Amino acid sequence: MSSVSQYFSGLFTGIRSLMKGMAVTWVELWTKKVTAQYPENRDTLVISDRFRCELIMPHDTNNEHACTACGICVMNCPNGTIKIESEMIETADGKKKKVLKQYTYDLGMCTFCNLCVVTCPSDAIKFDNTFENAIFTRSKLVQTLNREGSKLREKKKETPAPVAE
Amino acid sequence: MILNYSQPLEFSNLSSWLDATLRNNLSEFWTLLIEFVLVGVLLLAAYAVIALVLIYVERKITAFFQARFGPNRVGQYGLLQSLADMIKILLKEIIHINKVDKFLFYAAPFFMVGASMLTFGAIAFGKGLQAVDFNIGVLYVTAVSSLGIIGVLLAGWSSNNKYSMIGAMRSGAQFVSYELSAGFALMTMVVLSGTMQFSEMINQQAYCWNIFNGHISSIIAFFIYLISGHAETNRGPFDLPEAESELTAGYHTEYSGLQFGFFYLAEYLNMFIIASIATAVFLGGWMPIQIKGWEAFNQIMNYIPSYVWFFSKTGVLIFFSLWVRWSFPRLRIDQLLNLEWKYLLPINLVNLLVMVILVLTGLTLTDLFPNWF
Numbered sequence: 001m002s003s004v005s006q007y008f009s010g011l012f013t014g015i016r017s018l019m020k021g022m023a024v025t026w027v028e029l030w031t032k033k034v035t036a037q038y039p040e041n042r043d044t045l046v047i048s049d050r051f052r053c054e055l056i057m058p059h060d061t062n063n064e065h066a067c068t069a070c071g072i073c074v075m076n077c078p079n080g081t082i083k084i085e086s087e088m089i090e091t092a093d094g095k096k097k098k099v100l101k102q103y104t105y106d107l108g109m110c111t112f113c114n115l116c117v118v119t120c121p122s123d124a125i126k127f128d129n130t131f132e133n134a135i136f137t138r139s140k141l142v143q144t145l146n147r148e149g150s151k152l153r154e155k156k157k158e159t160p161a162p163v164a165e
Numbered sequence: 166m167i168l169n170y171s172q173p174l175e176f177s178n179l180s181s182w183l184d185a186t187l188r189n190n191l192s193e194f195w196t197l198l199i200e201f202v203l204v205g206v207l208l209l210a211a212y213a214v215i216a217l218v219l220i221y222v223e224r225k226i227t228a229f230f231q232a233r234f235g236p237n238r239v240g241q242y243g244l245l246q247s248l249a250d251m252i253k254i255l256l257k258e259i260i261h262i263n264k265v266d267k268f269l270f271y272a273a274p275f276f277m278v279g280a281s282m283l284t285f286g287a288i289a290f291g292k293g294l295q296a297v298d299f300n301i302g303v304l305y306v307t308a309v310s311s312l313g314i315i316g317v318l319l320a321g322w323s324s325n326n327k328y329s330m331i332g333a334m335r336s337g338a339q340f341v342s343y344e345l346s347a348g349f350a351l352m353t354m355v356v357l358s359g360t361m362q363f364s365e366m367i368n369q370q371a372y373c374w375n376i377f378n379g380h381i382s383s384i385i386a387f388f389i390y391l392i393s394g395h396a397e398t399n400r401g402p403f404d405l406p407e408a409e410s411e412l413t414a415g416y417h418t419e420y421s422g423l424q425f426g427f428f429y430l431a432e433y434l435n436m437f438i439i440a441s442i443a444t445a446v447f448l449g450g451w452m453p454i455q456i457k458g459w460e461a462f463n464q465i466m467n468y469i470p471s472y473v474w475f476f477s478k479t480g481v482l483i484f485f486s487l488w489v490r491w492s493f494p495r496l497r498i499d500q501l502l503n504l505e506w507k508y509l510l511p512i513n514l515v516n517l518l519v520m521v522i523l524v525l526t527g528l529t530l531t532d533l534f535p536n537w538f
Contacts, residue, residue, distance in 0.1 A: 011508060018493060025230055025492040035234045 052112040052127035055082075055105045057145040064153040065146055067124035069100040073116035081109040082116060100146055107133060108141035174470040177293030204296050212285055212434060219433045220247040223487060230491040254429075257422035262324070265419065269323035274420070274427035276316030281434045283309040288441045289363050291451045291472035302363040303355055306442060307348050310397075313431065314340040320428070321416040332415025335405055335498055339396055342505040343403075346393035349513040353386040353520045354379070354446045357529065367450035372457050374449040378530050382520040387447045389509055389516070391485065394439035396501070398432060401490030405498060440482035444475065448482075451475040457537060 036045070047053075059065050069086035083104040091097050117126050125145070135141065183203075187196040221236070221244065228235025236243030262270070287306050289295040299305050314337055321333020357379045358366045366375075376383045396403040405411075412418070417428045444450055451471035455463045496504065523529055530537075 007507075021492045022488060025488060028232060029229050029488075031232050033229070033234050034232050037234075 047129040047131060049129060051129040051131065052114060053129050053131040054107055054127070054133055054143075055110065055116065055125055055145065056128045057103060057125050059147055059150055060153065062153075063147060063150045065100075065124055065150050066122045066153050067100050067103060067146065068122055068152060069098055069103075070121065072119050072121060073125065076115040076119045078113065078115065079109045079111055081106050099152055103145040104142060105145050106142045108138055174468075175293075176291055176470070176472060180293060208282070208286060208296060211290075212282060213430075215437055216430045216433045217247045217251060219437055219483070220250070222483070223433070226484065226487045227491060230488070251426075254426040255423060259422040259424055262419050264325050266323035266325070269319045270419075271424070273316045273320035273323060274424045274431075276319060277313050277431040278316075278427050280309055280311075280313035280316065281431045281438060283312070284438050284442075285434065287363065288438065289367060289445055289450050289475070290441075291470065291475055294451075294472060295364060298362065298364050300360075300362045302366075303351050303361040303446070307344070307351065310435075310438065311340070311344050313435065314344075316431075317416050320420070324416070324419040326419055328412045328414075329416050329418045332412045332418070336399060336416060338498070339399070339403065339405075339501060342502060343393040343396040343509075346389055346505060346509045346513055347397060349510070349517060350386040350390035350393065351442075351446060353382065353513075353517050356517065356520050356524055357383065359524075363445050363450070367445055367452055370449035371452050372455050373531055374447065374452075376447040379520055379523060380530060382516055382523055383447065385512065385516045386520070387443070389513055390443055390447070391439075391482070393505070393509060394443065395486055395489065396505075398435040398439060400432065400436060401486065402493040402495050403501060405495060405501065436483060436486060437479065440479045440486065441475070443482055444478040448478045450478075 038045070057065050057067060069084055071084055071086075074082045074084055083102075083106075084100065085102040085104075086098050087101045088096055089099055112127065114127060133141075184196070184200065187199060191199070224246070225235040225243075236246035239246040239249050284306055286296040287298070287302055287309075289298075297305070317336045317340070318333050321329040321331075321336070324330070354366075354375055355361055357375055358369055360366055360369075369375075370378075376387050379386070395401055417425055420428060451474050453463075453466040453469060453471070453474050455466060527533070
């Protein structure tokens with residue numbers, strides 16, 4: 001290609017490609033805006049279930065949780081976020097048993113690494129996706145997760161599965 | 166003749182009434198003094214208000230191009246956002262830098278603002294709304310608008326900072342190159358109109374805007390003027406003097422508070438000035454759309470005040486510059502200079518010649534169809 005025709009073809013290809021770009025941005029000008037208007041859209045806001053915002057201990061309708069106060073979550077926590085107070089009680093059939101007294105979780109120390117939830121042998125704790133955790137005093141970040149008067153859920157007697165022939 | 170009936174919303178009604186009242190009650194000297202002060206204050210106020218509006222409009226349109234909402238929290242639709250920003254920048258501390266050339270460092274922003282203020286005066290905002298109307302208006306505008314680059318170079322030089330220096334040098338190279346193209350594009354239109362006075366140029370365009378009058382040549386000149394004007398304002402794809410990734414903020418790296426505000430203000434006003442000069446030269450300035458023979462239509466168009474026409478035409482051009490800004494990737498310095506010296510300038514020189522031939526051989530639209538235009 002001679003340099004003259006190269007000059008002109010370069011010029012016109014350049015102009016055409018610029019026009020193409022402008023057509024794209026023109027369409028983009030009229031597209032629906034994607035910005036989430038946060039405080040207004042609280043009702044319709046969708047937060048992913050896997051989003052980790054704070055540690056909770058699910059209680060069932062009988063006010064029972066699944067925490068056996070084994071302390072594995074405390075050992076796995078890299079920041080010392082969790083503190084467990086337990087006590088020994090005697091059950092009706094005379095056995096000694098360790099039960100949870102207070103499960104303290106410090107949200108301000110937590111890095112949301114999920115190690116406590118992963119290692120919990122009885123699935124007693126999990127991360128919730130309620131993200132509006134901002135408060136004005138740091139002391140309020142320290143939460144007690146087990147509810148007043150809650151107790152350990154009794155394990156159901158497992159019926160041995162019938163052995164298949 | 167058109168424009169002979171009363172136009173109730175026209176600004177010139179108010180100004181001529183004011184002039185008559187002053188002349189009846191005061192001597193010539195005091196009348197002129199009061200009028201000069203009034204014009205100065207009005208221009209300064211318009212300068213600030215237009216900058217605020219432009220900043221808001223730019224942020225909104227930019228947001229729309231990126232599928233965002235833009236400012237929408239301060240006031241209804243975020244209308245007070247730029248006012249709040251102005252108050253913030255007025256309250257900010259001006260940080261004094263130790264090893265700068267003090268005098269030049271503090272003088273540089275005033276050069277920028279001064280140059281754009283001088284050009285601002287020459288804009289015809291509407292019928293009878295023009296402060297400076299020389300018979301060499303086009304020359305005046307090209308002369309004073311290029312003073313701004315002195316501010317940029319001084320800022321970069323006196324900052325004692327290599328980033329500022331490189332930014333200023335880039336800006337200087339860019340400005341000198343593109344000023345040439347802008348000047349030639351304007352010169353093409355001067356050939357077509359046969360005058361350098363803005364008011365006369367606008368009056369000639371009552372029935373046929375210059376961009377149509379010189380057809381092919383005018384359209385090429387129009388686009389070259391827009392491109393080079395855009396490059397002169399250091400915006401859009403030509404904003405490499407302040408390329409953040411390489412030069413932090415280019416020539417205004419060391420400036421803070423109100424001094425930075427001056428650069429910012431001048432940048433926005435330069436965008437407006439380029440758009441309004443293009444409006445005056447190519448799109449008939451404040452002239453309403455008039456078609457020969459359609460008297461009723463002309464009458465209706467004339468009821469719309471001239472400043473509305475001016476601002477809407479300018480607004481379209483500003484929108485165009487924002488559209489370009491958010492469409493194209495930034496140029497490298499060598500690409501930038503290539504574009505000017507290898508493409509725009511040769512095209513411009515040929516274009517000027519074509520325009521001369523068009524005018525001399527009577528091939529402009531007004532010559533070809535004198536009954537229509």
